[in-house]
Amino acid sequence: MTARAPRIRVQRRPVHGVLLIDKPLGLSSNQALQKAKWLLRAEKAGHTGTLDPLATGVLPLCFGAATKFSQLQLDAPKTYHAVARLGVTTSTGDAEGEVLAERPVPPEALSPERLAAVQRQFTGPIAQVPPMHSALKKDGRALYEYARAGIEVERAPRNVEIFELNLAPALDAYTYPAINIVVKCSKGTYIRTLGEDIGAALGCGAHLTFLRRIETGGLGLAACVTLDALEAMDEEARIACLAPTELLLCGQPRIELGANEAGRFLSGLRRRGAWPDAPAVAVFGLAPAALLGAGHVVAGELIPDRLLSPVEIEQILKSTPSAASAGILETI
CATH class of the missing domain: 3.30.2350.10 (Pseudouridine synthase)
Structure with a gap:
């Protein structure tokens, strides 16, 4: 052996x-x-x-x-490109599920006027019923666990928002009627459910054959x-290939603190300054030039929310050649 x-x-x-x-x-x-x-x-x-x-x-x-x-x-917010096949509904809302029904696709379903009307119908705040084949939990169990056991459970509609929606025929690439869906939406939006609802609004049903997230935040x-x-x-x-941690905070106003103020902020203390109110800010130290954490500003008071530890800051600076060569590690 x-x-x-x-x-x-x-x-x-x-x-x-x-x-x-x-x-x-x-x-x-x-x-x-x-x-x-x-x-x-x-x-x-x-x-x-x-x-x-x-x-x-x-x-x-x-x-x-x-x-x-x-x-x-x-x-x-997130942006997706999806393709929905019209006229066929499935148990999962995508091509992996069992076919539930097949219906003819009305000729007017793919007309510019009809697609524009449905596009308007699903733009803005909408309510969605979460699909059974999802990770959302009911009584401690994921919905897909119930679905696999053949159990349908009641789901309350959830409010989401569709910021941008574009619908267009996808006939050139497919042997069956299909539409391209490009959607920018709020968190919690189920794109499979959106595809199914759009298919229902077009009068023929639909399921997704392709889904790609093309942007997030x-x-x-x-x-x-x-x-x-x-x-x-x-x-x-x-x-x-790693981007710095502050990439996740790139849309927030930047506040820079001197060494003494940075140390107090890292201790969780609120700081005062001539800062405008902001629901979220990225906070950096000046010497060393490093991300300290995130907070928010109310009435000129900087309130910590998420903080890096001194150990994390030191490790990040050590992995940054420019910081190490400048000899700024000794200042933290």
């Missing part, structure tokens, strides 16, 4: 920053996260909300200090790397 080769234990290390992955088809968000975590040998990691295994596209992965701000991306596909490309890189190149 041949002895098994001993398993090589990965030596983990502190890694801080954001990795933008173009998630492949068939992989869950957590599977993508675990593979990237293993490739980077990172100690701590998390993603910014699940993307269906049958969906591809932008998936920000947070490492180390960046995990403290992952909620910002979870709450951010201002982060798009152009900045993403695939897991295959990441795996082919050496370790130094992989680390170079």
Whole structure:
């Protein structure tokens, strides 16, 4: 009997920053996260909300200090490109489910006038009934667990918002009637449900055959790397793919604090200054020039919300050659 080769234990290390992955088809968000975590040998990691295994596209992965701000991306608007096949409904709202019904597609369903009317109907605040094949929980169990057991449970409608919606025929690429859906929406929007509801409004039903997230919170596909490309890189190149943690705070006003004020802020103390009120701000130290955390400002008072630890700041600065060469590590 041949002895098994001993398993090589990965030596983990502190890694801080954001990795933008173009998630492949068939992989869950957590599977993508675990593979990237293993490739980077990172100690701590998390993603910014699940993307269906049958969906591809932008998936920000947070490492180390960046995990403290992952909620910002979870709450951010997202943009998707989907293709819906008309005339066929399925049990899951996508091509993986069993066909429930087939109906003829009215010729006027793909007319510019009809698509424009449905587009207006689904733009703005809308209510959605969460699909049974989703991770939303009911009495401690995910809805998809009930669905797999053949159990239908009552779901309350949820309010979401469609900021932008564009519908257009996709007849050139398909042998069946289909539409392209490009939608910018609030968090919690189910794109499969949107496709089904649009199909119902067109009078024929629909299910998704393609779903790709093309942007989330201002982060798009152009900045993403695939897991295959990441795996082919050496370790130094992989680390170079990481964006700094402050990428997650790029839309917030910036406040800079001197050394004494920065130390007090990092201790969780409120600071006073001539700052305008703001629901969210990114806070940096001046010397060293490093992200300290996030907060908000009320009546000239800076109130801490999420803080980096001194250890995290030191690790980030040590991994930044310009900071180390400037000799600023000794000042924290």
